[in-house]
Structures are given as structure tokens and as C-alpha cells.
Amino acid sequence: MSLVLGDLKWKCWKNKMKTQDHEPIPEDMYKEHILELYKSPSNFGTLKNLTHEKTEYNSICGDEITVQLFVKDGAVKDVKFSGSGCVISMVAASLLTDKVKGMKVKDIKILKPQEVLNLLKIKLNPGRVKCALLALEAVKGALRS
Template sequence: MDDFYRDYILDHYRHPRNFGHLERIDAQAEDLNPLCGDQIRMELELDDGVVKDVRFSGKGCAISQASASMLTERVKGMKLDDVAKLSKDAVLEDVGIGISPTRMKCAMLGLRVLKSAAIGELAGWPDEE
């Protein structure tokens, strides 16, 4: 688990990409992990069913914030339908390092919120699908 705290993870934690808010919001969602209080909000700007721009905001641990930050880089230009189909493997591929079972919810919070924005209702936990 200490392998997780690599330079690029800490870089995303301390300098999150696409952090903040959009002027035009076509889809949005937010949620928190009740176990630890981590919060993520995702805002999407769409163009003909494609993610034109994305912003996230929130607070929490390095795992939740860095994985959300990396996710925003992945989904720009992606079809909304494909965003809704993203699996936990996408996040695990981005973070590149094994996540312990006790921290899996932290890593999946951003994806859950993003998928919720894409489908317009609260999505399930990606690690439980």
C-alpha cells in the first residue's frame, strides 16, 4: 500500500487536473463516502453526446482525489454512453498500483460520481458490480 504514494499520485493530489466548476453544466452529480467523509462533485459540458469539458471538486484522501483527477483526463472527448460503461479497471489502470480492499471505495468514489452524472441517477459502486 505504501507503493501507492508515488510521485504522480501525489502530483494529482496536490495539483488536481480539471479542478473547479464549469460555466455551462449539462450533467452533474456528487456523492460522499459515508465511511470516511470523502466528497466528490463532477460537472460535465456535453456536445452532441460527447464530453466536451469536465470539472471536479471535493475533498478527501490522496487516493480519492488523485483517482478523480486522473479520471477527468481520461473522459474528455469520450461519448457519454461510454462514460456510463466505464469499469473499475479503468481507474485501477490509471492509478497503476494495487489498492487494498479497505481503500477501494476511496479509489472508486470519483468513478461512481462520474457515472452517476452520465446516467442521470446515482450509480452503484463500481467495485461491487
């Protein structure tokens, strides 16, 4: 009996130690497709003809993204972004600008944050959600102005 209990105790202790171990965040976040996009993002630059523009900041990281849009007949005909930031904010901006190109303004205005996060196809560390949504804030802000 005491042996069984001892074994059980040891197992509990082992499991406890396991959860206390340093658990690395999955390296998921820096997958190949993400790093590739970071190195050569889509729609990076500025527009000559634009109707809307907005710069958003993330004061915690010092990230800064400016989005420029050319809207005609209620839809986004062209879009570019510029600025600097971490991998997540830059890649999200690249993916989002691809997505909104051709979209109707009224549909962009109801775009949900989760839809943008889904574009990344990675599991995000909670601390980086704000980075991933910076471009969306800029796009929505620009369309409000």
C-alpha cells in the same frame, strides 16, 4: 535423524514467525506521481456551462466529490470536479476526469471499475478501492440524471 527433524522444525517455525511478523502494506500507494497529482490535480474546479452534475459521498471517510460535465453531441466536451477527500479519491478523480474528457457518453456508461483502478498505476489496499471509484460513481450518476 533427530537433528534433521529438529532443523526442519526450526525452519517451519521460522517461516511461521515470518508470516506472523507485521507485514507493512507496500508504500507503493503514495508514490511520487500520486502525491504530485494530489498536490496539483487536473480539472479541479467548477464549470460555468454544464449539462450534468452529481455529488457522491463516502460516508466512512467523509469524502465528497462533485463532478460537473458539459455534454454536446453525445460526447463530454468539458469536465471538472470539486470536493475533498483522501489522496486516492482525489487522484482518481483527477485521472478519471482527464480520461472522460472527449469520450462518448455511451462509452463512459460502460467504463469498468478496473479501468479506473488501472489509471492509478499502483497497488491499492482493498480498503481504498471505494475511494478510488468515488469519482466514477459520480460521473456515471451525473450522466444518468
